[in-house]
Amino acid sequence: MEGKFAGVIINRLALNIDRMFHYSIPDGLLGKIDIGSHVTVPFGNGNKTVDGFVLSLSNHSDFDGTLKEILSVSESGPLFDREMLSVCQFLKQKYFCSYISAVKTVLPPGSGRKNKVSDKLIRGSVLNVPYDEAFDALEKLRDKAPKQCKILELLIQNDFVADSDILFLTGAGYQAIRALKDKGLARQETVEVFRLPIDYESIPRSASPVLTEEQQYAVDRICASVTENQNNTFLLHGVTGSGKTEVFLNCIEKALEIGKTAIVLVPEISLTPQMVTRFAARFGKKIAVLHSALSMGERADEYKRIKSGEARVVVGARSAIFAPLKNIGVIVIDEEHETSYKAENAPTYHAREVADFRAKQHGAAFVLASATPSVESFYQAKQGNYQLISLTRRPTAQNLPTVAVSDMREEIKNGNRSCIGLSLQREIRKNKEQGEQTILFLNRRGFSTFVSCRSCGFVIKCKNCDVSLTYHKAKNSLTCHYCGYTIKKPEVCPNCASSFIKEFGAGTQKVEEELHSLFPDLSVIRMDVDTTSVKSSHRAILEKFDKEKIDILLGTQMVAKGLDFPNVTLVGVLAADQSLFVDDFRAGERTFDLITQVCGRAGRGEKQGRALIQTYMPENSVICQAQEQDYLSFYENEIELRRQLNYPPFCDIISVLLTSPVLNGLLSYAKKLARSIHIVMQKDYDGAFELLGPSETSVTKINGRFRQRIWIKCKMNRKAEDIFARLRSYHINEKNPHINMVIENNPFGAI
Numbered sequence: 001m002e003g004k005f006a007g008v009i010i011n012r013l014a015l016n017i018d019r020m021f022h023y024s025i026p027d028g029l030l031g032k033i034d035i036g037s038h039v040t041v042p043f044g045n046g047n048k049t050v051d052g053f054v055l056s057l058s059n060h061s062d063f064d065g066t067l068k069e070i071l072s073v074s075e076s077g078p079l080f081d082r083e084m085l086s087v088c089q090f091l092k093q094k095y096f097c098s099y100i101s102a103v104k105t106v107l108p109p110g111s112g113r114k115n116k117v118s119d120k121l122i123r124g125s126v127l128n129v130p131y132d133e134a135f136d137a138l139e140k141l142r143d144k145a146p147k148q149c150k151i152l153e154l155l156i157q158n159d160f161v162a163d164s165d166i167l168f169l170t171g172a173g174y175q176a177i178r179a180l181k182d183k184g185l186a187r188q189e190t191v192e193v194f195r196l197p198i199d200y201e202s203i204p205r206s207a208s209p210v211l212t213e214e215q216q217y218a219v220d221r222i223c224a225s226v227t228e229n230q231n232n233t234f235l236l237h238g239v240t241g242s243g244k245t246e247v248f249l250n251c252i253e254k255a256l257e258i259g260k261t262a263i264v265l266v267p268e269i270s271l272t273p274q275m276v277t278r279f280a281a282r283f284g285k286k287i288a289v290l291h292s293a294l295s296m297g298e299r300a301d302e303y304k305r306i307k308s309g310e311a312r313v314v315v316g317a318r319s320a321i322f323a324p325l326k327n328i329g330v331i332v333i334d335e336e337h338e339t340s341y342k343a344e345n346a347p348t349y350h351a352r353e354v355a356d357f358r359a360k361q362h363g364a365a366f367v368l369a370s371a372t373p374s375v376e377s378f379y380q381a382k383q384g385n386y387q388l389i390s391l392t393r394r395p396t397a398q399n400l401p402t403v404a405v406s407d408m409r410e411e412i413k414n415g416n417r418s419c420i421g422l423s424l425q426r427e428i429r430k431n432k433e434q435g436e437q438t439i440l441f442l443n444r445r446g447f448s449t450f451v452s453c454r455s456c457g458f459v460i461k462c463k464n465c466d467v468s469l470t471y472h473k474a475k476n477s478l479t480c481h482y483c484g485y486t487i488k489k490p491e492v493c494p495n496c497a498s499s500f501i502k503e504f505g506a507g508t509q510k511v512e513e514e515l516h517s518l519f520p521d522l523s524v525i526r527m528d529v530d531t532t533s534v535k536s537s538h539r540a541i542l543e544k545f546d547k548e549k550i551d552i553l554l555g556t557q558m559v560a561k562g563l564d565f566p567n568v569t570l571v572g573v574l575a576a577d578q579s580l581f582v583d584d585f586r587a588g589e590r591t592f593d594l595i596t597q598v599c600g601r602a603g604r605g606e607k608q609g610r611a612l613i614q615t616y617m618p619e620n621s622v623i624c625q626a627q628e629q630d631y632l633s634f635y636e637n638e639i640e641l642r643r644q645l646n647y648p649p650f651c652d653i654i655s656v657l658l659t660s661p662v663l664n665g666l667l668s669y670a671k672k673l674a675r676s677i678h679i680v681m682q683k684d685y686d687g688a689f690e691l692l693g694p695s696e697t698s699v700t701k702i703n704g705r706f707r708q709r710i711w712i713k714c715k716m717n718r719k720a721e722d723i724f725a726r727l728r729s730y731h732i733n734e735k736n737p738h739i740n741m742v743i744e745n746n747p748f749g750a751i
């Protein structure tokens, strides 16, 4: 450990201290401090003791005066190594975040927190009164004790909330939790944490099936890179059910064989149960699983197993890309087109970009797998930057499912007002008679359930955000999905006092009711955010569907992808076209991907599958291409559109979002910034660019903050990075206490 001087990042989010502070290392601590050490230091004029992280070490200092000394260092050793330090620098440069938020992204789970992760038990709170009483209490607390009100809202929305989560999510202190308990509204509960998320050893081991020729070719090409330490990027484009997973399982096996390690990212928690089982069946305890549904304790355990070298394959959601593995041989991103790979909070990294960075550092093979690659990735493959490997058939006896389109306008003309058309009803019936199972997919975007007045049209909105509240039938509550604001559903319209105030739109609950009345003899199981809030319920629902041969699995996005049930031969897509109306240049891509993926759940076993797409616009080209499951013609169309309209991959889109609790001053500041950006871009940027805005965002207010956005279209290169980094410093120096700035490169579904 070299050096007498250390550069330290202070563990505070305040933007004006977002830089390295230099300290000298006292003799007593020499040799004990390294990159990644967690230290305490005197800070500021008052020399307050604060904690921070060591990011650099050196033997000399340019500082003229006497440097302050580091006070202490955590005994448990450095929290990250030099490789992770370079990842932090990458995050900071590419995503315009502060040092500390970059560092926090790579820290082990639970570290740097005040309360220690207990070994077996988690303390938390649950609601202690019926919902109705809780709603009454909410209104009483709303103005007098807003923190308690926020906690109560959380407890209404969830069955159990860990105290640490309450503190983190609401910013309240323990006394607020205690006050709610004293009032009898909440009570304390302790839940036992399952230390190993899955008993990997209990899952029966299974070997690889004999690969098809196409699969073997893919494995050989990727493995050549793994063994030769070559950093190549592969786009594994295979139709749904073509055995992509089998391909990368085999590549990982190879990597392990020659002493290397592997990371596999899978998109959402919903994907993990089946996927994890497949990994455990192949690799047993050599795998570690990291995703957000694990408790902090579980995550900390898995992390330890990775650090100790026991776990050599990490399977996880987005943040697993930061797993502290050494000697990585292969990184896989499954369903690489998924939007959940992009982080929503700072640093707003894309896992694909971080993976690319790490793969380069390790000389690892990088595999992007999808049946419907993102337009950006496919373009890279066409340009020769990625090596394209295609799997064109399913390895099982069956072809891709046949897909039919059902015109819902005809259904309405014929007097059928059900959201399940007659053709779909017939198919469901037929499937039941053949003893086969059905998956029904409800495109969530088309089915928000808000409450409105049938007399005056009044829609109940959030008081902090410019959005309508979502109705939850089981609790008879209305909740804001942005800020958590919760109220009881009013009996009469707050605007005109009419009692014709009702929920609008069909949610999964409504469709479920309809299924029961159409098919009283069929069993239905529902999977959506409401039925999966309790830990492990994903797994439970899927297991029940499989083991008990439930007739219909009904769900939102959660059932669209990754599921592999051989007895499912029919897939129905309700409201296929709704996601086409979203105001986003990726709407077509997302609709194509959703429909193709969900149809791909059918006929994965020995029996031929079929899918039925219900739509109001059967002539729409995206719907037609999805019906044909023809990615290539979809891509050709889409890339031409992007070229004409100058969208990614032909340029990058940078969003500069400004928010403030007061409208006054926000717009003029945004205009001033837009003008400055324009001038600087003209002077210092060397290519074409376009600047749009400032303008209001589609949701004009979130969490009590008004929003203005400036869009810049340009190629994100070193020069542009430098300009936006300067813009960020300029904003920090302006000291506009009310106005927040977030710069984001290529945001997804920006609101």
Ligand SMILES: Nc1ncnc2c1ncn2[C@@H]1O[C@H](COP(=O)(O)OP(=O)(O)OP(=O)(O)O)[C@@H](O)[C@H]1O
Binding pocket: 209, 210, 211, 212, 215, 238, 239, 240, 241, 242, 243, 244, 245, 246, 247, 371, 395, 396, 561, 562, 563, 564, 600, 604
């Ligand atoms: N060579 C093979 N021989 C027999 N069965 C296979 C073979 N390869 C894969 N399978 C089986 O075919 C099914 C689909 O394979 P897999 O899940 O790997 O495909 P996928 O392309 O990853 O699917 P998707 O991306 O559509 O979810 C699985 O049940 C798998 O066990």
Ligand SMILES: [Zn+2]
Binding pocket: 462, 463, 464, 465, 480, 481, 482, 483, 484, 485, 703
């Ligand atoms: Zn809100």
Ligand SMILES: [Zn+2]
Binding pocket: 453, 454, 455, 456, 457, 458, 493, 494, 495, 496, 497, 498
């Ligand atoms: Zn009304």
